[in-house]
């Protein structure tokens with residue numbers, strides 16, 4: 596899979612927002628940023644601001660933890676490791692029964708540390724962590740910063756007219772798995788509608804130019820269509836209509852250039868770049884031509900959304916200067932940490948998704964971020980030159 600065209604597109608978007616700067620060509624991520632004359636930047640990095648939640652706490656995918664009593668909610672006959680062998684290795688989430696539509700697709704695993712803590716109060720507690728894997732897309736975060744999606748219910752009005760899918764050769768369990776997968780994807784697309792609505796307010800609050808607002812509004816419409824397509828695909832595999840219930844809307848606002856740049860970087864430069872690549876990958880592997888075509892179109896939309904994100908972040912960098920650059924530099928370091936972590940994580944059932952995310956981070960997000968921050972070094976240098984000239988005595 597070649598990610599070069601997407602990388603070139605994002606670099607071009609960054610360049611458009613930083614027009615007076617010589618944007619370095621995409622560098623080997625292992626190499627440090629270079630200056631305009633090609634020399635390696637040796638400037639001492641300013642002290643990084645503290646107080647941002649680390650990116651590991653800002654997963655694009657819903658996740659959490661829960662505890663149940665020893666004998667309840669067992670999902671498998673296998674036992675948790677000693678000394679907690681009376682706990683099941685996996686358990687159903689207590690909220691699963693609340694979902695009136697398709698069963699949420701949570702990946703649950705036993706957590707010994709949480710169990711040890713909980714047993715200080717309840718000697719029968721068994722604790723688990725869970726994650727709903729997602730391809731990416733623009734996450735909608737609640738007031739705590741956690742990604743939020745709506746539960747699903749049986750309803751027909753969110754299904755787009757997508758044409759007939761080939762479902763007959765599939766076994767019942769395969770159709771059920773596909774219905775769960777597409778319901779999960781649909782809830783992320785649906786949440787992206789709220790995320791772009793929030794972005795509109797955030798952009799207005801920091802005085803963004805109209806072209807960014809116009810593109811954000813168009814992206815909101817794209818996400819409505821993506822959600823309708825994904826719910827329709829879920830209904831086709833599940834043989835009954837499905838759509839979103841009420842979404843809990845307690846948005847976490849980004850009201851400064853720094854927080855806007857950081858949230859856009861994490862949720863969109865990363866999230867929508869990954870989503871676009873994942874959809875393109877799924878399109879290439881889809882045997883059904885109708886589904887392949889829908890996925891390709893959605894991938895193209897997500898790539899445009901990622902391009903918009905790079906424009907927004909580059910604009911925030913141009914407008915906010917060093918403070919924004921420091922926040923992005925910190926996010927860049929977290930990308931490096933995540934790449935190392937993803938590449939070491941082999942004992943996972945979602946290997947394809949993890950490998951794809953690692954590849955996008957390594958081949959798109961990191962080099963584009965390095966190039967953009969290299970430009971910001973020019974920005975700082977340029978300002979210093981101007982101020983030094985201004986302070987020179989005139990003759």
Ligand SMILES: [Fe+2]
Nearest residue numbers: 732784818821
């Ligand atoms: Fe989308």
Ligand SMILES: [Fe+2]
Nearest residue numbers: 733867897900
């Ligand atoms: Fe998107």
